[in-house]
Amino acid sequence: QQQVRQSPQSLTVWEGETAILNCSYEDSTFDYFPWYWQFPRESPALLIAIRPVSNKKEDGRFTIFFNKREKKLSLHITDSQPGDSATYFCAASNNRIFFGDGTQLVVKP
Amino acid sequence: ETAVFQTPNYHVTQVGNEVSFNCKQTLGHDTMYWYKQDSKKLLKIMFSYNNKQLIVNETVPRRFSPQSSDKAHLNLRIKSVEPEDSAVYLCASSFLGGRATGQLYFGEGSKLTVL
Numbered sequence: 591q592q593q594v595r596q597s598p599q600s601l602t603v604w605e606g607e608t609a610i611l612n613c614s615y616e617d618s619t620f621d622y623f624p625w626y627w628q629f630p631r632e633s634p635a636l637l638i639a640i641r642p643v644s645n646k647k648e649d650g651r652f653t654i655f656f657n658k659r660e661k662k663l664s665l666h667i668t669d670s671q672p673g674d675s676a677t678y679f680c681a682a683s684n685n686r687i688f689f690g691d692g693t694q695l696v697v698k699p
Numbered sequence: 700e701t702a703v704f705q706t707p708n709y710h711v712t713q714v715g716n717e718v719s720f721n722c723k724q725t726l727g728h729d730t731m732y733w734y735k736q737d738s739k740k741l742l743k744i745m746f747s748y749n750n751k752q753l754i755v756n757e758t759v760p761r762r763f764s765p766q767s768s769d770k771a772h773l774n775l776r777i778k779s780v781e782p783e784d785s786a787v788y789l790c791a792s793s794f795l796g797g798r799a800t801g802q803l804y805f806g807e808g809s810k811l812t813v814l
Contacts, residue, residue, distance in 0.1 A: 624802060628740070633789060633805035677740050686755065687793075687803065689742045 593617055594682050596690035604698050609667040611693045613680030618661065620682040625654065625665050627676045628692075634679060638665070670697045702726045703806035705790050711812045712780060720775045720809040722790030730754075731773040732803070733765060734789040742789070748773055749795075777811075785813045 595614050603609045615623075624639035640647040640654045640663070647654040651670075656663045667674055675697050680690040703724045712718055724731060732755075733745040746765040747755035753765065762778040777784060790806040 626803075633808055634742070634803075635805065636802050639802070679742065686747075687744075689744075692740050692742070694740070 591616060592691075593688040594680055594690040596678075596680050596693050598693060599691070600694040600696070602696045602698060603670050605670060605672060607670050609670045609674070609695055609697070611665040611667075611678050611680070611695065612662070613664065613690055614660075614662045615682045615688075616661070617682070617684065619684045620688075622683045623654070623656065623663055624681050624683075625652075626679040626681060626689075628679065629676045637678070667695075670695075672697045672699050703790055703792055703804050705788075705806035705809050707809060708807060709810050709812075711814065713814050714782060715779050718777045718780055718811060720788055720790075720811075722773045722775075722806055724771055724790075724792040724804070724806075726792055726804060728792035728794055728804070729770050730793050730795065731767065731770070732791040732793075733773065733775050734791060734805075736787045736789055736808070738786070745788075746773075746775070780811070780813045782813050785811055787811075 593616050597612045625637045626634040627637045628634040638649045638652050640656050642658050645656045651668045653666045677692045677694050679692045682688050706721045730749045732747045735743045745759050748767045750770050764776045766774045787808040787810045789808050791803040793803050
C-alpha cells in the first residue's frame with residue numbers, strides 16, 4: 591500500500607497562474623511533511639515543510655495547506671514562473687520517510 | 700554547497716559486471732540512505748543506515764549490498780548488474796532517521812547505465 595500519493599502526475603500552467611499540487615497520506619502517525627523539488631539533471635532538495643500542528647505554512651510564493659482530518663495537503667505556487675518548472679515530491683515521515691511519485695510541473699512563459 | 704559527495708557520478712558497464720558507488724557526508728548526520736531513481740523519476744528507498752547499523756532494508760535483489768564503515772560513509776555494491784539496474788542512485792543523509800526534521804540532503808547522484 592502506497593503511503594503517500596500525489597496528483598496530478600503532471601501539470602502545466604501559464605506564467606503568473608497558481609499551480610496546485612495535491613498530496614494525501616495513509617498513516618496518521620506521520621509528523622512531518624516536507625516537499626522536495628527536483629530540477630532536471632539535479633538532485634531533490636527541500637523546498638518547504640509543515641508539521642501537523644499547523645494547517646498552513648507559507649514561504650514566499652509557496653504555501654502548504656494541510657488538512658489533518660482528511661489526511662490531505664496541497665502545495666500552492668502563486669505567480670508561477672518558468673523557473674519553477676520541476677518535479678515536486680511530497681513526503682511524509684515518522685521514523686521513516688516516504689515519498690510520493692512526484693508531480694511534474696511545467697510553467698509556460 | 701555540496702555536503703554529500705558521491706563517486707562516480709556516471710558509470711557505463713555491461714551486464715554481469717560488478718559496480719560500486721561511494722558516498723560520504725560532511726554534515727555530521729547519523730543516518731544515510733540509498734535511493735534508486737528510475738527514468739520516470741520515481742524515488743525508491745533501498746537501504747538506510749543509522750550509526751553504521753542497517754535499519755531499513757527494502758526488498759531489493761540480493762545482488763545489491765550496502766556497506767558502511769562509519770556514520771559518514773555509505774557504499775553500495777552491485778555484484779552482477781542487470782539491465783533493469785540502469786538508474787540514478789542517490790545517496791542522502793539526515794539526523795535521527797529523518798524524524799527530527801525530515802530533511803534529507805542528497806548527493807549529486809550516480810548514474811548507472813547497463814548495456
